[in-house]
Amino acid sequence: EHKVVHEAAFTALSNQLQPAYKIPRPFKSYLRSSPVVSISKRGAGVGLHRPLGHFGSWIGQAKGSSTILIMPSGSKVKESWLWTKGGLQEDKQLPKGLLTCALDAGDAVFVPRGFFHAFRAESEVSLQVGWQGETRSTGELEAALTAISDGDADALMKAASEFPEGPERKMYVTPCVNHAMLTGH
Numbered sequence: 217e218h219k220v221v222h223e224a225a226f227t228a229l230s231n232q233l234q235p236a237y238k239i240p241r242p243f244k245s246y247l248r249s250s251p252v253v254s255i256s257k258r259g260a261g262v263g264l265h266r267p268l269g270h271f272g273s274w275i276g277q278a279k280g281s282s283t284i285l286i287m288p289s290g291s292k293v294k295e296s297w298l299w300t301k302g303g304l305q306e307d308k309q310l311p312k313g314l315l316t317c318a319l320d321a322g323d324a325v326f327v328p329r330g331f332f333h334a335f336r337a338e339s340e341v342s343l344q345v346g347w348q349g350e351t352r353s354t355g356e357l358e359a360a361l362t363a364i365s366d367g368d369a370d371a372l373m374k375a376a377s378e379f380p381e382g383p384e385r386k387m388y389v390t391p392c393v394n395h396a397m398l399t400g401h
Contacts, residue, residue: 219260220337223253233345236278254344256282256337263296264334272329273348277319280339284317289330299336319344357391364395 223229233253252273254262264287267273275284285298291313298305304316317325318338324346327333335344360379363371372392379388 220254220256220262222262223251229253252344252346252348254335254342256335256342256344258337258340258342259299259301261299261336262334264293264298264332265296266330266332267348271348272327272331273333273346274324274326275319275333275335275344275346276324277321278343278345279321280337280342281318281320282335282337282339282342282344284319284325284327285332285334286315286317286325286327287311287332288313289328289332291332293332296334298334357388360388360392361395364392 221229233251252275254275261282264285266289283304287293291311293311298310298314304310319325360372360375363369363375376388376392379385
């Protein structure tokens, strides 16, 4: 019996859910990769992991409640699932530097680039939505990607006018098109 569905890519499920929530403004311009959707039954979740590419992510609790675990990059992960039937393992067994965060519907958490995180549903049904992606400056693309996030066509045209011509232009246009699709603009 499946107890958790966890997707970190554009899929039919994430595409259907995306219009139902807004990306929090502080995250809108900085996470430009892929949506994350998790649906879990009580006690199920995903163990400690890092997104592919060690990107940062934000996770919003859309329905129900969950516990999020966060560990700094550089931490040694010996075991990914840190829960017992009654809750977290005893303190003496938990890794050093582990942070615990309880999320209820409407809460969101940011997981920095390179950090490990895990979650477990605490309510009968838990729905989390979010995004993961690059959180570092994107250099010459910054103005264009910010304009796309803000839905500002004039600012996008101005930023795009600075892109180089010729075959190199594709390296600028492709991330912009991808970001426009991801943000719905």
